[in-house]
Amino acid sequence: MKSFRRVLRLSLRRRMSLLGILLSSLVIAALWGANIGTLYPMVEVVFKGDDLPSYVDERLAEARVTVEEQRVELIQLNDELDELQQRAKTAIDADTKASLQQKINTTTFEISSAELAQTATKKSAEWLSWAQPWIDQSAPRGAFPTLVFIVVMLVGGTAIKLVALTINLMLVQYVAEGTVMELREKYFRKSLHLDLDHFGQNGSANLTSRLTNDVAHIAVGVSTLLGRLIREPLKMAVCLFGAATVCWRLLFLVMIVSPLMAFVMQHLSRAIRRASRRAMEEMSSLYGMLNDAFGGIHVVKSFNTQAYERARFRARVQAYFRRSMKVALYNTLARSSSELLGLTMVGLAILAGGYLVINQQTHLLGIRMSARPLDVGQVLLFFGLLIGASDPARKLSDVWTSLQRGIAASNRVYEIIDEPIRVTEPTNPVHLDRPHRSIEFKGVHFQYPSGPMVLRGIDLTIQHGETIALIGPNGCGKSTLINLLCRFDDPHQGEVCFDDVAINRLATRDLRRRIALVNQRTVLFDDTIENNIRYGSPSADAHDVVRAAKLAFADDFIRRKTPDGYQTMLGSGGVRLSGGQMQRIALARAFLREPDILILDEATSQIDIESEQLIHRALETFLENRTGIMITHRASTLAMADRVAVLDLGQVADVGTHHQLLASNSFYRSLCHSDLTDAA
Structure with missing residues (x-):
């Protein structure tokens, strides 16, 4: 509740x-009761061949006569009570006194009842006297005209009630x-x-x-x-x-079941x-x-x-x-x-x-x-x-x-x-100039709430302008490391820092404004190609969108292979694109953002060779003076990286260039050969 x-x-x-x-409900309720109230004049007036003015006159006359009769009755009862009280004072016998006391009680009760009846009759007479001029002026004469009048009032009241009900x-x-x-x-x-x-x-x-x-x-x-x-x-x-x-007493009696x-x-x-x-x-x-x-x-x-x-x-x-x-x-x-x-x-x-x-x-x-x-x-x-x-x-x-x-x-x-969120905004966020100088993972440990420990003391430094690749078996923590960098979660131990400032001290919007993320599973929204590229950069104009698409080698197929060019609808109701085309649109979206850090999470793992080559050419141009982080097992993509970090069992097992690791690390060699076998 x-x-x-x-x-x-x-x-x-x-x-x-x-x-x-509230007001319309009050009108509806009042007219609901008034419509039911028309039952009384129909039964007591119309069906007895009378009309409202005559009925009021008769009732008023009866009330005045009744009031006089009740006044006389009260005088007699009071006299009788005085007499009984005098006799009770002089009575000697106990039985006689008891009998007289019983009569006194009965007479007292009768006096109370008579006073109550007289009060009710007086109130009725007062109400009839107040209503008589209004009824004489507005109510018709004769039984049938009175019936017509009541029916018209009933229908009119119902119409007003229905108008109030509609508004309500x-x-x-x-x-x-x-x-x-x-x-x-x-x-x-x-x-x-x-x-x-x-x-x-x-x-x-x-x-x-x-x-x-x-x-x-x-x-x-x-x-x-x-x-x-x-x-x-x-x-x-x-x-x-x-x-x-x-009759309020009768109502109270029947309400006993409520x-x-x-x-x-x-x-x-x-x-x-x-x-x-x-x-x-x-x-x-x-x-x-x-x-x-x-x-x-x-x-x-x-x-x-x-x-x-x-x-x-x-x-x-x-x-x-x-x-x-x-x-x-x-x-x-x-x-x-x-x-x-x-x-x-x-x-x-x-x-x-x-x-x-x-x-x-x-x-x-x-x-x-x-x-x-x-x-x-x-x-x-x-x-x-x-x-x-x-x-x-x-x-x-x-x-x-x-x-x-x-x-x-x-x-x-x-x-x-009301679900609590682990990632909260800092009270006094720190502002850092762009671009950053370095990213550092310092002794990072992380465990998902319903799973085992994923990261066990990650120590890794990435300089600005460097492209680094992360490689390792499934479950070693590569994607978790990216999630911590984007601050989708916070480490349980250790820190992720930009220029020695922990990212939990940065405003989340400021942090993520520096980052563009391209996932293995490309997400395109039910909108035009132009708006899909502009997503996340609402201030960009059409020229900026085209420039980003050209940089991602997507402009050619957008203009030549889609029915409406940049205004072509995508999503459930739009055209179908190949995996490589979708990835290039996602890449154009990331390029338009002008990030300091570009993250590719298996972005080229499920596309054809031609699309991969185009994406590599786009990345070589775009990653100049930017930080690139790639999760990949493709040897061709690994060769683009300045350094490769090998992750295993939640730790950094080795770091070096692609050729250095091929020569010195058998585990890295096995991962690369496995990828080559899959590609073959």
């Missing part, structure tokens, strides 16, 4: 819209969608800053599921809370207030919240399974594992189906319970009200229900108002279910938003 309150704080920023929701629903939707829009932006902003291992452990499918499925549940929860959870209780309150004006309803709904709400959270977790697993199957479709088809994937999918879908059915069961139980208890309340009202009207009584089970006997119109109005209150109560059971789902979803979303 704490997370959902944080969502509501986002909603509270739209104060004017919330005020509009639109305002609720505006606030709910605006709130989840802010929440999505907040969630996405935090997701982009999460540690890389978080993506490795939970996968983007889990993050996507929370951003889409869970946030959709939150939107429903917010719209439910601001819509029905304000509107329906107000409608119910108006009806209960109307029923209380008819604590039981609250108890049942409280227990069901906890069950709904738990079941909803488990259903959302199953949906996240389903997203992950789909991500694996669609992302690895080449493997699925080539290994003929379609049947296996269908079985996995069926198992996930069935698990989600079972969770969803459990939520549906609790939802049905909540709705059925509220409807049964609501009908029980109305049934009690019918029994109690029917007894009072049929027998013209004011007491039930020895308890006074009203000052004077209720008439048929009053009881029917009481029943109608209770039924009018039971309809919002029934809808509130559905509201409660949606709200519990929203609460469960908000907990899952805020788990990500």
Whole structure:
């Protein structure tokens, strides 16, 4: 619930819209009760062949006569009470005194009842006297014209209520969608800053599921809370207030089942919240399974594992189906319970009200229900108002279910938003001039949270303007070293320094502005070629983009082999490019950034010889007076490096030139020969 309150704080920023929701809900509730209230004049006035002015005149005359009769009755009762008190003072016998005391108590009770009845009659007379001029002026004469008048008022009130309802629903939707829009932006902003291992452990499918499925549940929860959870209780309150004006004691009697309803709904709400959270977790697993199957479709088809994937999918879908059915069961139980208890309340009202009207009584089970006997119109109005209150109560059971789902979803979303991040910004960042003089890894140790120690005391210095290659077997820590340099994570021990300043003292944006990274897996976005090259350098113009593309030997194929040149769309809906073409676009993107450090992580491992040669020519030109760091096993790429660092078991095993290591390091020789064999 704490997370959902944080969502509501986002909603509270739209104060004017919330005020509009409240005012329109009040109008809807008032007209809901007023429409039900038309039942009384129909029964007591129209169906008895009377009209409103005549009815008010008759009732006012009856009230004045009744007030006079009650005044006389009170005088007689007070005289009788005085006489009984005098006799009790002079009585000697104990039995006589007890009998007289009992009569005194009875007479006192009758006086209280008569005073109560007189007060009620006087108030009724006062209200009728106040309303009489208005009714005489506006209400028609005759039974049928009065019926027409009531129906017109009913239809007009309903029309106004529907206009208010339309405004209410639109305002609720505006606030709910605006709130989840802010929440999505907040969630996405935090997701982009999460540690890389978080993506490795939970996968983007889990993050996507929370951003889409869970946030959709939150939107429903917010719209439910601001819509029905304000509107329906107000409608119910108006009806209960109307029923209380008819006979508040009778209303209190029939409300005796409400604590039981609250108890049942409280227990069901906890069950709904738990079941909803488990259903959302199953949906996240389903997203992950789909991500694996669609992302690895080449493997699925080539290994003929379609049947296996269908079985996995069926198992996930069935698990989600079972969770969803459990939520549906609790939802049905909540709705059925509220409807049964609501009908029980109305049934009690019918029994109690029917007894009072049929027998013209004011007491039930020895308890006074009203000052004077209720008439048929009053009881029917009481029943109608209770039924009018039971309809919002029934809808509130559905509201409660949606709200519990929203609460469960908000907990899952805020788990990500509140996720602690290991890489934090320095309080007082240090500014370094560009370019740097050297990069130093000083005794660097690193271990992923759910894995073994990857780096065990790395010591390595890279001078500015130097190109160094990193080589080693899989898992030796090459990519981890790059991740630490880009500050995707911080070492557990030791430091990564620029000019003897630890990079955790630099602003992250300042650090990464110096670096351009080209990975083995080229990432192109669903946009034009020009915008893909400009990505990360928004201030670059079209001439800068073309210049970077020419430097990366990409301009020729962009102009000659794509349908719209630099405006050709890439991505899922665009043209397909070869691996070498994609790498050259990625290289142009890095060149446009004008970095001090260019990092190539197996960037040429899966491209053809022609593309590799073009990339090598581009790098020879671009890396002049820049630091180059290459992770590669290709001998042709290693030969470009000024030095090669051999990594093994998380340590620097050897450092030298390509030819020096070929001559002196058998492990390096075996790695290079393995690459040559693979290439052959």
